[in-house]
Amino acid sequence: MDTPLFQPIPGMVDLTAPEVLLWQHLEEQARQLLPLYGFSEIRTPALEYTPVFTRSLGETTDVVQKEMYTFADRGGRSLTLRPEGTAGVIRYAAGQGAAAEGARLYYLGPMFRCERPQAGRKRQFHQLGVESFGEPNPAADVEVIALQQHLFQSWGLHAFTIDINTRGLPEDRPAVTAGLAAAARPHLDALCADCRRRFDTNIFRLLDCKQAACRQVVDTLPDPASFMSAPSRVYLAEVVRLLQGLNLPVRVNPRLVRGLDYYIHTVWEIRHPALGAQDALSGGGRYRVTLDTKPFDGVGFAAGLERAVMAVQHDQPDRLAALQPPRPVWLVALGPAAREANLRLAQELRQGGCACGLDLGDRSLKAQLRAANRVGAAWAVLRGDRELAAGTATLKNLQDGTQVELPLADVVTKLNAVKGRGTTS
RNA sequence: GCGACCGUAGCUCAGUUGGUUAGAGCACCAGAUUGUGGAUCUGGGUGUCGCGGGUUCGAUCCCCGUCGGUCGCCCCA
Known part of the structure; x- marks a missing residue:
């Protein structure tokens, strides 16, 4: 229950x-x-x-x-x-x-x-x-x-x-039914139980029975169109x-x-x-x-x-894989100030048409990068107190591991240009 | 409405001719200079063996019931 x-x-x-x-x-x-x-x-x-x-x-x-x-x-x-x-x-x-x-x-x-x-x-x-x-x-x-x-x-x-x-x-139907019935009646004994029932209820259904014995009979029947x-x-x-x-x-x-x-x-x-x-x-x-x-x-x-x-x-066995959405950018924050700033940055990127994600919890850098990797992100943006103070962000290429610290505006420009897609600039 | 098969970890599945602490792969989590992911390494089992009852000294295993799933019949897209 x-x-x-x-x-x-x-x-x-x-x-x-x-x-x-x-x-x-x-x-x-x-x-x-x-x-x-x-x-x-x-x-x-x-x-x-x-x-x-x-x-x-x-x-x-x-x-x-x-x-x-x-x-x-x-x-x-x-x-x-x-x-x-x-x-x-x-x-x-x-x-x-x-x-x-x-x-x-x-x-x-x-x-x-x-x-x-x-x-x-x-x-x-x-x-x-x-x-x-x-x-x-x-x-x-x-x-x-x-x-x-x-x-x-x-x-x-x-x-x-x-x-x-x-x-x-519609007006042909009585003639077709009668014609099929006349042709099938001699073979009634050879048909399956379902088809013997269909003979009376809906004789057309005989025509697509899957039973081998019934098919043999059906093959001998005239084309319904002939009636x-x-x-x-x-x-x-x-x-x-x-x-x-x-x-x-x-x-x-x-x-x-x-x-x-x-x-x-x-x-x-x-x-x-x-x-x-x-x-x-x-x-x-x-x-x-x-x-x-x-x-x-x-x-x-x-x-x-x-x-x-x-x-x-x-x-088309490969069709589905080809439909996967673009790999997002992942924003990584070190500390609460950066986390809050990243929430604003994420909206700015998305308004520009760049798909991105970010860690909303208080997780270690290692865990956040692991998350970026799991969602298949091509880029990570790293910010901590150091970057916040300098007005910069560290842009990391997750495919080759290289990274560079740039003014925040340049990072945004660059990411909007690639719209979250994988390849390097 | 009828029939067959299946139900063990998050996923895919092994397993016990009835026996003590239930396993594998994948996934996941954690690895201490609190700012660096993936491949490798180390550690971690995360479980009401669908549920209820029966048989038994003992049931995940056998039996009955039940719930759920899959496939087939009928029929349809």
């Missing part, structure tokens, strides 16, 4: 240096890239009325049925911590009416799903997503896929694969043609299945081999959400940042 004093909730982590530097780097890259495509940021609340999610994602999806953090507020209204980003952005954009037509928004922030944590899956996780609103148009889908490829490239990723598929139009209407098939063909025109290395995978109900037409998934069992780096697709009988169309994707960080550490 011990309440953990020092641990966060399972599946939620404290993200700190050095790893957080890599997060910041990926975020900066994204914020630089997305405006090139005309996307601007939206920050929606983390908490929404529960129906915002249930009506968009589909009542029967796993996310809605068993993964949401849902609770009642003091007035008894049902609230939910967002399990994904699209529903909230649609809630906003639909509320803007016609002004939202063609809007391009991106979001970046924490999402929450009450699942069992494992590698690459947290209960509080982070997604970067984009939404491009407007009528279905293969070019819009292709542009978003290209953006994603560009983004991952800017992160230094290269080992990923892009699979696309089509879900067709779709001509417009659905033409749409996919056009997407593929445009992707080829951009030389994007995309594979059409008829067995790709996505979990949310709102998808129509194009869906895709980007996978990376370094991610373990949860190998989807991002997923996306075209969607249609009906609000108040009015259809709301868009295309977008969401990328898992935890997974992106893992992938970058795999593809």
